[in-house]
Amino acid sequence: MSSRVESWPEHSFFPERLYTAAWALSLVVTLVGTVGVGLGPETRPTGYALLATGGGALALFSLSAEIRRTVGREASSGLRLAIVGVGGLAFVSGVAFAAGVLPGTAAAPLTVRLLILATAFQALLVSVDIRPARPTLRARVAVLLMSHGAIFAGSVLTFPGGPTVPRAGLLLYAGGFGVLLLNAFWARTLSSGTVPPEPETDRRRWEGVLLGAIVVGVLGATAMVLTTQTGTLGLRTPLTQLFATVTGAAAAVALATLGVPQSAPLALGWLDSPAVTVSQHVSTLFVVVNGFVLGIFVAAPGLLGPVFRVFLAALLVGVVLNYAMLLYARRRDPDADPTDPTTALADAGVTVVVTGANEVDALSASLRENVAALDPLPFLLVPAARSSDGTQEVMQAVREDHPDRIRVVEGTGGSKAGDLNQVWEHVETPYVLLLDADETVGASFVTRALRVLSARPDVGIVQGRKYATYPDASRLSRFVSAERQHSTWLDHPFDADVLAAAHFAGSAAVLQREVLPDVDGFASDLLTEDIDLTIRLYLQTDWDVVYVPEMGARELLPGSWTSLLRQRERWARGWAQVAGRHLGDVVRSWRALGLRRTAGLSWLLLLAVSAPLYVIFPALVVPTVALDASLQLSLPVAAAFAVFLLPERAISFAYAVFRDPDIPASTSLRRIVETVAAAYLWIAFGWLVQLHSLYLQFAGAPQTWTVTRKSRPPVASPPDDD
Incomplete structure (x- = not known):
């Protein structure tokens, strides 16, 4: 708005x-x-x-x-x-x-x-x-x-x-x-x-x-x-x-x-x-x-058949990829890390950077926990200057308790991207652990990332997995958590390992300090500066991005349906902006990127603006009913497509929820029904958000970096190392 x-x-x-x-x-x-x-x-x-x-x-x-x-x-x-x-x-x-x-x-x-x-x-x-x-x-x-x-x-x-x-x-x-x-x-x-x-x-x-x-x-x-x-x-x-x-x-x-x-x-x-x-x-x-x-x-009635085949092909590609994600997830071996995180952090060379804008509630729950869990790493806290709810006071209070480890630099860039660009020069270590105000991690998050960075000097970003701290707090929490589990446990590893299209998620990641200067910092004119940074990293540098799902970062979920809508609206607009700016560059750079990465990145960017294609089903069906046109699809073939296409969403969501190694879930009938319902409701919700976001983009709506209001139970669960 x-x-x-x-x-x-x-x-x-x-x-x-x-x-x-x-x-x-x-x-x-x-x-x-x-x-x-x-x-x-x-x-x-x-x-x-x-x-x-x-x-x-x-x-x-x-x-x-x-x-x-x-x-x-x-x-x-x-x-x-x-x-x-x-x-x-x-x-x-x-x-x-x-x-x-x-x-x-x-x-x-x-x-x-x-x-x-x-x-x-x-x-x-x-x-x-x-x-x-x-x-x-x-x-x-x-x-x-x-x-x-x-x-x-x-x-x-x-x-x-x-x-x-x-x-x-x-x-x-x-x-x-x-x-x-x-x-x-x-x-x-x-x-x-x-x-x-x-x-x-x-x-x-x-x-x-x-x-x-x-x-x-x-x-x-x-x-x-x-x-x-x-x-x-x-x-x-x-x-x-x-x-x-x-x-x-x-x-x-x-x-x-x-x-x-x-x-x-x-x-x-x-x-x-x-x-x-x-x-x-x-x-x-x-x-x-x-x-x-x-x-x-x-x-031109003759176009009905070809357009329908393109429509069906797009559906098939998406569903086939989702089935492939399931197969890949079943074959993927959990990462085993024998490193003792307590001794490994002393010489890690990592600065923890935490940003916050009007997020005093989230910071009150996470900041001291992170400072304790990541001892003795130095922290750089970046409260947005526009914060007016006590965010700056909380960060200053924690700094006073740990003056030898914590610095506070006020961000005046007007957005998270602008604040990070502004304070990056204060980072004096070769690596940066970037966290949002509501995220908490354990020491092994850092040691796993350092192991990847040590083995592969070409890696610029090691992205960890985000999952809900309180996935069962409410019906809304279960609804959002199911999608996040599907996205972070199935989608992201497949995108990274199979499609070579791992992407930076804005936080819960360890970065080489030189990554930002090599691409002239974050783009402050886009709503998803993380996705833009990923694409520019691939197009302009030799840095790579690696996704490690075993690096777990717990996050708080949106506290209301309005907060969820605004969060996903911002994400959808940002992805659409990046697609409009970089999709052509990605396709033209296929020789440098390679066919696999070009196809993977192009698919992700196309999905960001795909709602207008997927919602034309009424225009495909109406001519067959009212205008005596034919899709030339026999009943047995249509039935076979339905049997193949329709169950996939329920199967993949159920697998993500009930096989998640970080979030145990009861297999009660109520939870199963709730998960299956969420699987299909997320399709409609995703299309709704994307169409709304495209309307805003076409209308020239101003870009507003709103803070997603998060919620959590009054009593926090005890932290675990991962």
Whole structure:
């Protein structure tokens, strides 16, 4: 979410009440006109006239909002005002033509009216997006392709005399204009301050209205397509007229959100909650993506089979890899370390670096335990300057108890990555043990890492395994712990040993001190600086990363569902950022990386942005039901795929939970059912988080390094060495 709240700028041209009344009247007129067009030939002329009048007025409200934001703000405001004026004139003229108001346009075919209306809308929305609305070029290009690209394709399909398939054109129009309206809303919000809007603000409520209108509009267009059996659209049946009316009304509401009054109706307060916000972000992307894909299938039915095979292949690759992880885990021998950790630490040459930002509760439980367990290693404590809950005081108190071993250096970098870059020069040993505030380790964690570093001088990072300190504290803890066990006990060792794609997890790792200087430190402009460091390490240096699951670090889990969502949102956005920045470099560097590592890293980065691919299943199924298309998959083959694909998740989660050497679990029927349920719920939760995160990334949401609130029982369990 954004970091601050701003109100909408005042409507300086009119008193607020007058503006609100005129805006509401224009919207009502537009909606009445839409209904009139949909009712039938008798009311259609009047409906077109009302539609042109109300729609033109709404366009003027949008243009007035853009003018207020342009006047006096920049030296080029004159040029921008000219662009706004041309866009507004083009929109009003286009609406008048589509409505048959202009002389000689009443007899124009429906396809021509649709084409002119689409172009008019496009001109209006382009006039709004006259400033870069995305902080990154990749996000901006993606938005432009999804909007203007889809609209152009829809116009080509709709244009008379060309390959006319208006049904597909309507779907592409609906999705394209949905994204373009979102882009305009994001541009407006970015120019005013923050995006996406904070809960309990007028801006968030208007965003909720826009997202609801986009979803309804795309679904209405889809319903029109599925209920039209021929290749051309028309308003011949009551059902088609109903769907057309719903789609038109949604378009009118969406257009109206570009010039909304300052205050939103109190009745929209239910849109404020984080759950509704996330649900709207996810459902909007879900519906728009499926609308795009379905439009492509309607235009080119022959693509259904190839796309389905790609979809199925992606599923098969993921499931096969997960089965392979299980086999590898069964064959993997536990590490046996005969080293006496007590005597090995004296000359280890390791500095323990602990970061913390508003994490006083976690530090109170972990810091003294780590200081005792890792005696006599020196500690460098890095409290974030922005901490205001006593984090700095706790670190200073521990330093006073051990002045010969502990130093405290305040971090002023604004993020964990920035703080570490800033204090790295204070590290005087060849190795660094990096810990988060909630993590605890034993002495053998260090000795195991040193054994790897001694045997392999090319290793820059030895990553340990993270697992829950209190995995059974609550139902939420068991849910989160099951996923962490699957990830750290099955996924990570397989990625490291089989795919040669071990990655740094940000903490619970021992690093060569020279690793950071060799890659110019952590990237402070990404939300997952650890994954970015891993990729740059592989691309720019000869350092390697090793994952040792027997090096166990206990961690605290998120204390609430909201904390879990925010943690995974940050991770998902960060992975997507790294994928956008480095995936191409990884593929192009396949000779230096080797085919195995290139494939492994590429797969991990693709998974970070794979939700839009995996959620197109409705667009694959609908054509087989409503459009007489075929996936060319026989029932026995489909059954065989289901038997192979469906059980894997439950099997792998059950293995991770009940065979975990560090977290014993009872094999009660309740725990088994709970684990299996968690296995499949994590699929849905992962897709939800990834789609929400992609929405934030496309919207240009600011990067916020929020601290995940952790919870633990009041009485800590006794520490063990590992």
